[in-house]
Amino acid sequence: TIHNKAAIKVPEDVEVTIKSRVVVVKGTRGTLQKNFRHMDVDLKYNKADGVITVEKWFAKKKELAAIKTVCSHIQNMFTGVQLGFKYKMKLVYAHFPTNVQIAGNGKSIDIV
Secondary structure, X not given: OOEEEEEEEOOOOOEEEEEOOEEEEEEOOEEEEEEOOXXXXXXXXXXXXXXXXXXXXXXXXOOXXXXXXXXXXXXXXXXXXXXXXXXXXXXXXXXXXXXXEEEOOOOEEEEO
């Protein structure tokens, strides 16, 4: 494939800056930064339209997956700065029983 691209619409309450494949997203819940320098894609941000374009030139079929990967990462950054994320962890054991205690103001756990 000679050229392929995808576009991402930037939400209204999110501010985006892109410089040399480093994307910085600012929103109501904070700031996220992601470095895409290891991926061979072109990132362009049109502030007037509020659209981020991800382009890839001269790619094979497997390499075209990088376009959707970058788009998904940026969409997840939008979700993170607007709504935030909540992580749940489930602890299971196979043979030896384990006990877990919450320590340090709920910021860490001790595995006994």
